[in-house]
Amino acid sequence: MSLPRIAIDAMGGDEGVRVMIEGAALARRRHDRFKFLLVGDEERIKAALEEHPNLRAASEILHAPDVVSGEERPTQALRRAKTTSMGMAIEAVKTGKAGAAVSAGNTGALMAMSKLALRTMPGIDRPALSALLPTLGDNDLVMLDLGANTECDARNLVQFAIMGAAYSRIVTGRDTPRVRLLNIGTEETKGTGNLQVAAAQLKAAAADLSISFDGFAEADKLCRGDVDVVVSDGFSGNIALKAVEGTARFVADLLRRAFSNSLRSKFGFLVSKPATELLKHHLDPNNHNGAVFLGLNGVVVKSHGSASAIGVANAVAVTARLLEENLIERIAADLSRLGTDGLRKAGGDGA
Structure with a gap:
């Protein structure tokens, strides 16, 4: 087909x-x-x-x-x-x-x-940039927004969560994705007013949306593997993403320096090469290439500018899967459960 x-x-x-x-x-x-x-x-x-x-x-x-x-x-x-x-x-x-x-x-x-x-889909105010991050779990993490919208209100965050969950179902196969809002702490009292309102909206709508929502996630827990979707404004999300990518490069460079420090360390590298190759593969951005603009009336995927042919192929594969699994139709169906404004009708506008 x-x-x-x-x-x-x-x-x-x-x-x-x-x-x-x-x-x-x-x-x-x-x-x-x-x-x-x-x-x-x-x-x-x-x-x-x-x-x-x-x-x-x-x-x-x-x-x-x-x-x-x-x-x-x-x-x-x-x-x-x-x-x-x-x-x-x-x-x-x-x-x-x-x-x-x-x-x-x-x-x-x-x-x-x-x-x-x-144009944006009905019920979506702003499109969001989403990408996959590697984790210690069985599945990659869907994270959004990563820079398309530097300032977001509660309505935007709820809509991002709906879109991210639909995307996560496709890439993870999990029927009820675990969704969290990026915050400076996991306590219910932490965060801005917009985060508080968005959390209340998502908690009330979790059953209707077939998501598991349990509040907030901190940036240092992003890649642990115990969450499927992390939602943020584009400013915070972009900073968090670059911190994760920078840390991955730091670890790789540190290992490279350590293994080339002496004859003994070079021998150690040969012994541990299978493990380091696995680490390299896991951290290579080409293996997670393909950021998606969610919320548009069409599928658009952004490949890393520095991506290799393997990275481009992976971005194409992500694109094809979104077409095959009818991403836009899935988002539209989820939005329809909450009314045309993308928020639970009984919950207000979150502004």
Whole structure:
């Protein structure tokens, strides 16, 4: 069974066409039901496809004369949406030429273009950026918002929780995801007024939404594996995410330095190499690549700009799974349980 085509912004990312095409080709080899709309410089895409006949047979090229740069402001990029590879990939989702879009380009521009072209779903005030974090448990952690909205009210946080839970059900298979709000403590009295109101709303609506909500989570417990969805405003969420990523790099660099310190430590490295390789695999962001813009009338996935071909392939796989599992329809169904404003009717607006 084939899926709707996935539009690939072939010009996005640090290395552009080569890595994006290699990643799409790898995804195609893993799953032959994938089909693609490759958007970007036609000549460069055709040249890259020469090494990937399997991908070429499953792809159509859409020429785009312009590219959004990494330093470009979202407002500038919006003016050129109709001629850039990023803008044209998103437009393909809007018009139905593709079921979803993947880009490794400028995050701010991608969010701005996606929101303008696709609009937010009924019952969602703002889209949120969500990503998967590795944990010590059996499943990855869904975390949102990670930077799309620096300030959020209680209504936004509740809507983020609904979207994150729908996403978590797809990636974890858990029918009742464990949802928490990121806070400075787990006590009920901790946190801002918006967090308090959002917690009350989610606690009251937990049964209707098929979630397990038990209040707050602290940042140092994010990756323990005892929670499936962590919800935050974009400012706090982005800081927490970068702290986690920085700590992972610190640990990896510290181990590398320790193992190269002496002849004895080098021997120790050889003995412990299977364990360190497992650690490296677990912490490699390429293995968890693919941040999703939740809350739009269409699926848009952001790949790391520095992602390898493996990372791009994983982002494509995430995209395909969201299409296959009908993410947008699932979110809409959950929202309908709480009324059109995305909050429990009897609970007020949380403002």
